Amino acid sequence: MRELKILGVVIFFTALVYIGVEPFAHSQMHPKVAPADFMFKDLKTNNKIGNAAKGAENFMNAGCIGCHGLKSQGMPNPMDDATASASFGVISPDLSSAGLIYESNFLMALIKDPTKALKVEHKFNESKFHPMTKFYGLGGDIDQEIADIVAYLKSIAPKSLTNSEVFEDACQRCHDMKYANQFSKSDFTLLTKYMGSTAPDLSMMIRSKGKGYLETFINDPQKQLEGTGMPRVGLTKDAQAQVIAFIETTGDRKKAERESLGPKVIGFMFIFTILAYLWKIKIWRELD
């Protein structure tokens, strides 16, 4: 039948253009990167079994509390936000939830060599120090001491957090989430100077970047955006999923409504089309 042949031609050229400008062009512009690695295999593993009680002592003796707070243990950040911002460029993190949201091996590597774990060696060096100094040990087995500290952080961490809380602890020191009414407490100008560029508001990231990109990007920003000032934060798989879920509910709040309304509207058009077809058949019967 001629009409079907014509339809075939129309569909063929439409599909050709679509494939060319969408999947094909995007694959050229954004080459595939390796999937997210939640084991952080590039970092050395520390197999020591930590002792939480010892870790609590180490935490005090190592001077962690000079910058970090543990609000859940009654220790607020030693500096107020303005002072921390002025000293470091960014407020220093409270570690109450660190044992839950950050991967243990990552935390251990971070304590030992922050810039390496964070993947910000391109920004910080001998002449420009990262605000967090390396932990040089308390005189004993350094790996054991670190394992103890991490065991301590895990022991005091909450069992679970809401998506918004994970975001607050993991991302909000730098990023705003305007549409969820959550804002960074760091001073914007100082933060921008510290980071080298503006940390963007993340309200619409789910639409501008999409889930797939965020999954590899948050896990290791350098993979998608080489040279970016954003550090690798070392979130566990679950914590990262919670962050992405939060980004999605903030930027695409009506997704569920959209996906449930779709079939109804399309179904309506289906019925319309069938009726229109029957009417057409009826009307054209006396002509052909």
Place this chain on the structure above:
Amino acid sequence: MAEITKANGIGDWFDQRLATKKLAKVMMTEYWIPKNINFLWAMGVVLVVLFKILIVTGIFLLMYYKPDVNSAFDSVNYTIMQEVEYGWLWRHMHGVAASMVFLVIYIHMFAGIYYGSYKKGREMIWLTGMAIFGLFSAEAFSGYMLPWGQMSYWAAQVITNLFGGIPLIGDGLVIWIRGDYTVADATLTRFFMLHVFLLPLAIILLIAVHFYSLRVPHVNNQDGEDLDFDKESKKYLDGKKKESKVVPFWPIFLAKDFFVVGIAMIVFFYLTFYHFNFAMDPINFEPANAMKTPAHIYPEWYFLWSYEVLRGFFFDIAGISAMDIGLAAFGFANVAFMLIPFLDRDPSVKPAHKRPYFKIWFWILLIDMVVLTVYGKLPPLGINTYIGFVAALTFLVLFAALPFITKKDAGGAK
């Protein structure tokens, strides 16, 4: 003055004052369309439906949109997309319909080229149609700016800058169009005015002229057959419906169109709900930032072919800069289709498959447009630049060759 009598019903009351029965005949029941057509003849009605969707959804969006560089992005992405009941639906429908309008325009246009529906008295239909295409392009471009995202800003930057290439007045013209030295608040508010007022008004008027221009030469048919509409319509009215080669616009022609519109709407709503990124570019969900150029700047898919003609000439020739050659080619590309009725020197109206040389020309043109579109989006690196150049050159050569090709067809038909 007509004699007004006591009306025997509401229809009669209106008929005595507005001649509604006569009007219905002229516009609907005795507006004759050839019977020998296929679904490509329904694209006009599909376009009308899509345009209506754009107007209705546009009115809803207009109630909450704020044309101001500081609030535009949030008014679209927060107020409309999240706060307003079904605001997201109106925006998605508006964005997807805008993209789909162009797909259907291209189908409509290439059907016109294929069946030779632009000549022998149908030149005005073609010219008004191409003018509508031009206005729709301006409408799409101005609308794309309104959410004030990264692509809005940078597309505005790049496109307004093109006018700078016009000799003598270029630099002044760019400032005049922008209303500022750079793309800024003044640019946004004036493109807002164009998008919601001046351009839609012009489009509506031009659509009316487009429809009117169909009335005298009549709609073409699948075989380009020259019909005697008076004779054929008389047959139809006399009851010889099977024998007659024409059908009335209502209800016969529209019955078929409604079915085609139904299919188009299924596709449209599928895209609206589940597959909208092609029409609403992700990069535009980042707020405009004059300090941060996106890694890849490209126009919406329907502008890619002419964009590639612009980009295709990437080297200087005989002392003329690549930019100027590209601009000249781009300028020509935008009027090339308007010239078709005058470049075609074969007087007979026939579908392309009955015109041996034109047939080849048609399919090469279509493939070249696809190549230009795809390479208009790919990053201009390595082999891509050469393919783009060849495709752009082919486009120009095709139009230059059209008079000779059609002349040859006309000669062979003797």
